Structure formats: C-alpha cells, structure tokens
Amino acid sequence: xxxxxxxxxxxxxxxxxxxxxxxxxxxxxxxxxxxxxxxxxxxxxxxxxxxxxxxxxxxxxxxxxxxxxxxxxxxxxxxxxxxxxxxxxxxxxxxxxxxxxxxxxxxxxxxxxxxxxxxxxxxxxxxxxxxxxxxxxxxxxxxxxxxxxxxxxxxxxxxxxxxxxxxxxxxxxxxxxxxxxxxxxxxxxxxxxxxxxxxxxxxxxxxxxxxxxxxxxxxxxxxxxxxxxxxxxxxxxxxxxxxxxxxxxxxxxxxxxxxxxxxxxxxxxxxxxxxxxxxxxxxxxxxxxxxxxxxxx
Amino acid sequence: xxxxxxxxxxxxxxxxxxxxxxxxxxxxxxxxxxxxxxxxxxxxxxxxxxxxxxxxxxxxxxxxxxxxxxxxxxxxxxxxxxxxxxxxxxxxxxxxxxxxxxxxxxxxxxxxxxxxxxxxxxxxxxxxxxxxxxxxxxxxxxxxxxxxxxxxxxxxxxxxxx
Numbered sequence: 001x002x003x004x005x006x007x008x009x010x011x012x013x014x015x016x017x018x019x020x021x022x023x024x025x026x027x028x029x030x031x032x033x034x035x036x037x038x039x040x041x042x043x044x045x046x047x048x049x050x051x052x053x054x055x056x057x058x059x060x061x062x063x064x065x066x067x068x069x070x071x072x073x074x075x076x077x078x079x080x081x082x083x084x085x086x087x088x089x090x091x092x093x094x095x096x097x098x099x100x101x102x103x104x105x106x107x108x109x110x111x112x113x114x115x116x117x118x119x120x121x122x123x124x125x126x127x128x129x130x131x132x133x134x135x136x137x138x139x140x141x142x143x144x145x146x147x148x149x150x151x152x153x154x155x156x157x158x159x160x161x162x163x164x165x166x167x168x169x170x171x172x173x174x175x176x177x178x179x180x181x182x183x184x185x186x187x188x189x190x191x192x193x194x195x196x197x198x199x200x201x202x203x204x205x206x207x208x209x210x211x212x213x214x215x216x217x218x219x220x221x222x223x224x225x226x227x228x229x230x231x232x233x234x235x236x237x238x239x240x241x242x243x244x245x246x247x248x249x250x251x252x253x254x255x256x257x258x259x260x261x262x263x264x265x266x267x268x269x270x271x272x273x274x275x276x277x278x279x280x281x282x283x284x285x286x287x288x289x290x291x292x293x294x295x296x297x
Numbered sequence: 298x299x300x301x302x303x304x305x306x307x308x309x310x311x312x313x314x315x316x317x318x319x320x321x322x323x324x325x326x327x328x329x330x331x332x333x334x335x336x337x338x339x340x341x342x343x344x345x346x347x348x349x350x351x352x353x354x355x356x357x358x359x360x361x362x363x364x365x366x367x368x369x370x371x372x373x374x375x376x377x378x379x380x381x382x383x384x385x386x387x388x389x390x391x392x393x394x395x396x397x398x399x400x401x402x403x404x405x406x407x408x409x410x411x412x413x414x415x416x417x418x419x420x421x422x423x424x425x426x427x428x429x430x431x432x433x434x435x436x437x438x439x440x441x442x443x444x445x446x447x448x449x450x451x452x453x454x455x456x457x458x459x
Contacts, residue, residue, distance in 0.1 A: 002298075004298070024303050027303075028303050031301070032302070042304065043303070043304075045310075046304075046308060046310060104313065105313030105314050106313060106314050107313070108312050108313050108314060108356065109312070110312055111310075111313050112307065112308060112310050112311075113307075113309055113311055113320065113426055115306045115307075115425070115426045116317065116425060116427075117311060117314055117315050117316040117319065117427075118315055120313075120316075123307075145307050146303060148307065149303035149304075149307045152300075152306035152426075153300055153303065153306050156299070156300040156305070156425065156426060157299065157300050160425055161306075161426050162316075162423075162426065163317075164317055164346075164347040164403040165402070165403065165404075165425055170425070214354050215351030215354030215355060216354035216355075217313065217314035217315050217354070217355065265403070268347065268403060270346070270403070271350055271351050288354075289353055289354075
C-alpha cells in the first residue's frame with residue numbers, strides 16, 4: 001500500500017475507513033516493518049523537539065547573529081499580554097509560535113524541518129496553537145503530524161518542496177497546505193475536507209518566489225511562516241464549513257510544479273532577485289557578507 | 298519516488314537554517330566521511346548554482362565540512378565546523394561555480410578528497426527537506442539516496458583502490 005496522488009490517498013482512506021493521518025501511520029508500518037507504537041513514538045519525539053524550539057524562541061528577545069531578525073516572538077508575547085489585539089487569541093498564538101520556531105532556526109538552533117527548515121514555523125505554529133486554545137489531547141496532535149506528512153509526501157514526490165527548485169510556493173506553500181489539512185483532521189473533519197483545505201491553502205500561495213535577502217533564511221522567510229499560519233487556519237475553517245476547492249488538490253500541485261519550472265533562476269533561492277535585489281536588500285547583503293571572500297571560478 | 302517516509306517530510310531534526318542548504322549538505326559530507334571511515338585530510342569542495350550564491354547565509358560551507366568530520370545534521374558542532382576541522386588538521390578549500398555540468402539541479406556540489414594515498418571524488422545533490430543523493434563517484438554516474446540503507450563495503454570495493 002502506497003500512494004502517489006491525493007486521489008490515491010483519499011481512495012485508500014475510503015477503502016480502509018480511516019483518516020489521512022491513520023493511513024500514513026499504517027503505510028509507514030507496512031513499508032518499514034516497524035511497530036506502529038515505535039513509529040508513533042518517533043513522531044512524538046519530533047513534536048517534543050518542536051516544542052523545545054518554540055520555548056527557546058519565545059524566551060529570547062535578542063537579535064539573530066545577522067542582526068536582521070530576532071526578538072519578534074518575544075514582542076508578540078508582550079503584545080498578547082496587553083490584550084488589545086485584533087485577530088483573536090488563536091491567531092496571535094499562531095504568529096507567536098511560528099516566529100519562535102523560525103527565529104530558533106535562524107540562530108542555527110535545533111528545529112524539525114516541516115517539510116523544510118525555511119518553512120519550519122508554519123506547522124508547529126498551528127499545532128501548538130490548537131493545544132493552547134482547545135482541549136485537544138496530546139496524542140491527537142501527534143496524529144496531526146502524520147496527516148501533515150502524508151500531504152507533504154505527495155507534494156514532495158509530485159512536485160518540489162525546496163525554494164531552490166520551485167520557489168517559496170514549494171516551501172511555505174507546501175507547509176501551509178500540510179498544516180491546513182492537519183488542522184482539519186485534528187478538528188474531526190473528513191479526509192476530503194482535509195484535501196480541500198490543503199488545495200485552498202496551496203492555491204493561495206502559488207507563484208510565491210524565493211528571494212531571501214543576503215541568502216539568509218530570515219527576510220522575508222520568517223514573516224512568511226507567520227502569514228502561512230493564518231492561511232492555514234482560514235483554509236481549514238472554509239473546508240470545515242463545507243467549502244470546496246474547484247480545482248482538485250492534485251491539479252493544484254501540478255500547477256505549482258509548472259509554475260516552479262518556469263520561474264527564473266534569480267527567484268529560486270539564489271538571492272539575485274525580488275526582495276534580495278532591492279536597494280535595502282543589497283545594502284544588507286553588503287553589510288553582512290562584506291566583499292565576497294572567495295573568488296568565483 | 299525520492300521521499301519514502303513520513304519522516305522525510307516531518308524531519309530531519311536538524312540545526313538550522315536550511316534543510317536543503319544545511320542539513321542535506323551535512324548528509325552529503327557524512328557520506329564522504331563514512332566511505333573513508335574517517336575524516337579526509339584534504340577536501341576540495343566545488344559549489345554550484347544556488348549553493349555558490351547563498352552558501353554563507355545558509356552555513357552550507359560549515360555543513361559540508363561538518364559532514365566530512367562525521368557529524369549528523371542535528372550536531373551542535375556544525376556551527377564550529379571550521380575550527381574543529383583545523384584542530385583535526387583537515388585542510389579544505391572552496392570553489393564557486395555556476396550551473397553543474399554533471400547533474401541538472403541548483404543544489405549540487407562536488408568533493409575531491411584525500412587521505413594518505415587514497416583519493417576520491419564524489420558529487421551530491423540536495424533535493425529538498427534534508428533529503429540528498431550521491432550522483433557521481435570518480436566520474437561514474439551513480440544514484441545513491443542518502444535516506445535509505447547504504448552498503449559502504451560494496452561501494453568501497455567498486456570505486457576505491459584497495
């Protein structure tokens with residue numbers, strides 16, 4: 001049993017009468033011969049590492065070594081304590097946790113790639129927000145990681161998940177689709193609803209280029225992780241309300257692939273275009289990197 | 298299919314900041330280390346395309362050296378790989394290039410390494426999410442995924458002089 005498309009995935013779920021997370025766990029057990037309990041524990045270990053990355057990020061108000069980010073998770077925490085926020089407790093927590101994870105990543109701290117390090121803030125941002133704001137049991141959060149991984153697994157094998165190969169749509173787009181589908185299943189939605197949420201989330205981020213200032217995974221990457229959480233929650237709510245994506249998830253993934261292929265090299269993690277090539281972006285690069293220390297061949 | 302497990306997507310547990318430009322590169326370096334069974338004494342590293350443009354910001358240079366020293370992607374020593382390599386008397390150089398002539402992907406590198414009389418060259422590609430592949434050993438095209446079991450003895454017999 002394996003799946004190569006969202007259509008396959010949904011068919012298997014229907015045949016076995018399980019949700020996407022459960023199907024991923026069963027598939028992993030069948031492919032590796034490992035016990036389900038061991039696989040569950042491995043995933044739980046990753047969830048605990050995510051929590052450590054969040055805790056490290058929230059408690060650290062200092063700038064990152066480059067000086068161009070850092071301390072924003074801490075600021076969001078202070079803002080929440082004041083209590084006059086607009087979007088609500090749920091979204092403020094998601095922003096805070098996404099910032100915390102991505103700032104830990106920028107400090108070369110330990111994080112869990114979901115699916116990549118550059119997009120590592122979105123999924124933990126959403127998952128720990130549900131933990132904080134609902135009475136969801138811890139094991140269900142672990143199952144949410146299985147749901148997310150199944151979606152990422154299809155995207156990674158059919159398209160791409162790295163900014164260098166497909167632009168930021170492949171990173172934040174994939175992470176947001178994964179998180180959105182996971183939220184739906186953690187809230188008791190059906191596999192079909194999870195797939196619609198994933199499709200709507202990825203559609204919202206199609207075409208997004210990878211243009212990191214000075215080649216650092218900081219500007220604009222960290223704030224894109226934060227914004228990803230709001231798209232994930234919005235798409236999940238739409239799907240849970242019964243809204244559907246007019247374009248199937250598999251076709252959206254196909255469109256992401258085509259767009260990534262036709263994106264110019266300057267906008268695929270080379271730091272040669274987009275925000276990296278703005279006057280401020282160039283100035284930051286000059287300040288941080290100085291003159292190139294290696295001769296080009 | 299390149300991505301074979303839920304842990305290829307949720308994972309690796311790794312030192313930041315980039316799964317493709319840091320973690321995936323550590324794995325490529327570790328392949329070289331494990332093939333020699335020890336760190337090389339000399340390593341000449343060529344970065345291509347995206348790697349050669351953004352290696353500093355992503356710590357790609359520290360990642361390859363850390364991998365050649367035998368580190369895993371979550372090793373805290375990656376940050377200090379240059380100092381640790383110097384302590385072990387490992388000499389390394391970098392060369393920056395545009396597109397890779399051997400493999401069509403923006404995240405590619407070639408390592409030429411030496412220890413005693415033994416020399417070898419290998420090419421690695423970081424495919425995203427920390428998953429990498431070796432595509433070249435001593436000018437022979439190969440296809441070795443680093444997220445699966447690797448039979449180093451077989452590879453040594455085939456490509457390394459006895």
